[in-house]
Amino acid sequence: MEHTALVLLELGAVILGLGILSAVAGRFGISPIPLYLLAGLGFGIGGLAPLEAAEGFIDIGADIGVVLLLFTLGLEYTAAELFGTLRKGAPIGLLDIVLNASPGVAVGLLLGWGPVAALVLGGVTLVTSSGVTAKVLNDLGWLGNRETPTVLSILVMEDLVMAFYLPIVTTLLAGLALAQASIGLAVAAAAVTVALIIAAKFGGIVEKFLASPSNEVLVLKVLGLILLVAGLAERVHVSMAVGAFLVGITLSGELAHSAREILDPLKDVFAAIFFVYFGLQTNPADLPPVLAIAAALAVVGIGTKLVTGLVAAKRAGVGKIGAWRAGVLLIPRGEFSIVIAGLAVAVPGMASQLGPLVAAYVLILVVVGPLAARVVEPVAKWFIKRRRRPPAVAPAG
């Protein structure tokens, strides 16, 4: 009885606190993710008020949070959209990967954390937060702009890359021997491909099974299916996140719409718990030593995304200001970077500074990205004008 009371008190305090933080974030028009992370840092190991009783629930809740986050991300896209974008934008996708994963990989190797940690950091620096970027696009009324489809297709491609990247990382993190790992990788690649084909060709059958006019039936069936597939995917080292993402892609149309509506509140709760959980596992005392590296990585990360955006927009025939907007829109890193790092920090023997480094990195970019989007237009205009102005000293002759 005593224990139950304690669990409820702690959970209630945490969730209420998150609600207030989310309200504050909304007041200032910023993403609540950095505040959730900070809250986690405050409650966790070495924090102000460590949680003890509620940890078991938060532990599981965080996993469900990842699964629901990825499921709703998958819901946003149809299989046709994914394949269509891939066909048209593959070169840009490749450029995006090379430019933006390299800094993370390089830092991982330079710090001597080993190849697997380097691969994890590469993923962290690569993926733009599609949630934050979509919100910025909506808030600033930029959906009509010429560069928007280009930006969105880069986001889609990154998410698709993740569907193959996460199984690879999960397998490697499981510490399997090389031969075993390569079998695992083959299984993962096959599973993802088969699931995408099922999504493209037989999505209708799945939808027929799930569809119901009753919200109660729908929420139970959909949630059950997501957890089942996620568990199955985790069991064969494909990563639960990818399993959930694939379920999301399979659903489309009316069913996707109602599934999103009924699962969104659930996702909000568990995703917030996930961000807190990541913060919980990070000791605030570990942050200062990695802050300099994180800041340097963030500066490089801003630069590489700007270049990606500029090149992609120019290729699509967008003018200079639009190209700058495209670059800035790609800066925010968020939920996905944390998801990738979350997989890694749970593994024993992983460099203990990885978690704090990623937390600091995301904290910087998730705040800087949306702010930069608000000032990019005047800055870009000024920059372009300055370059157009003739040099002060007239050349001789």
Next chain:
Amino acid sequence: MDVERTALPGIGLRYEFQTQRGRRMGVVTHRSGRREVVIYDPDDPDSTTECVVLSGEEANVLAELLGGARIVERLAELERQAVGLVSRQVRIHSGSPYDGRALADTQARTRTGASIVAVVRHGEVIASPRPDFRFEAGDVVVVIGTEDGTSAVETLLANG
């Protein structure tokens, strides 16, 4: 007129076109039913200067306002194209024998050869009203036919 359609993955679709006077505008349709009307910067065709967010209901009202006017315009155009064919707008007065009665009761087409193609009620256009449509005083009935036919409908609706 060319309407350019662009897919916005994860969001919906965007339609844009250029007006005759050189302004570009577009509509973003979200899967959630939300609509945005965007107007492009005349100096920078990549950027939007205005972005008006409409709920599903507001978008419907806007469409009706634009669409209703279009129907009347199209009628006028039809009239110009087909020589001898005229359209006439007839108001149902409160003393009319058809106030409260169904369109089928008028037997307008059989009796006059002209057709009732639309009714304007409270500023809204009801295109192609069905036979069981009931007139109300104040309705404006749009009739198409020959000169004689349409004036016969006018008399019919006024006096029975």
